[in-house]
Amino acid sequence: MKNKGTIKLFEEKKVRTVWNEEEEEWYFSVVDVVDVLTDSVDSRKYWNKLKQRLKEEGNQSVTFCHQLKLPAADGKKYLTDVANTQQLFRLIQSIPSPKAEPFKLWIAQVAKDRLDQLQDPELSIEQAMIDYKQEKRSFLH
Numbered sequence: 001m002k003n004k005g006t007i008k009l010f011e012e013k014k015v016r017t018v019w020n021e022e023e024e025e026w027y028f029s030v031v032d033v034v035d036v037l038t039d040s041v042d043s044r045k046y047w048n049k050l051k052q053r054l055k056e057e058g059n060q061s062v063t064f065c066h067q068l069k070l071p072a073a074d075g076k077k078y079l080t081d082v083a084n085t086q087q088l089f090r091l092i093q094s095i096p097s098p099k100a101e102p103f104k105l106w107i108a109q110v111a112k113d114r115l116d117q118l119q120d121p122e123l124s125i126e127q128a129m130i131d132y133k134q135e136k137r138s139f140l141h
Helices: 030-038 043-056 085-093 100-119 121-140
Strands: 003-010 013-020 025-029 066-071 077-084
Touching: 013 030, 013 066, 025 030, 025 066, 025 085, 025 100, 030 043, 030 077, 030 085, 030 100, 077 085, 085 100
Parallel strands: none
Antiparallel strands: 003 013, 013 025, 025 077, 066 077
């Protein structure tokens, strides 16, 4: 599985993402999404509780979450729960948040942008430059 990781911003909050070239699909860090939607003090705890509740309810979307190595604040990569777009839409429905609808629209735009880049290589180069500048800036902060 060939993956390309990047950081996307939603309302100034980082959401770690990975593009899986083989599947042609985005994967999003579930903890980052929980942080965006809930403004929770501890997004990991919130996700663990939600995951437990969803499993008890028989929700299959939790079962299909993968773990991929994503960069953490300390610069190291750790296994992190990720969800593809379809799984993420299901999880978002389980989180009561006024940000849910704007976030869904944002996910759809991220997916559209990537599909456009696959069609037009020039857009891919432009996005690579944007990603490089964002990563450089995030390491300086």
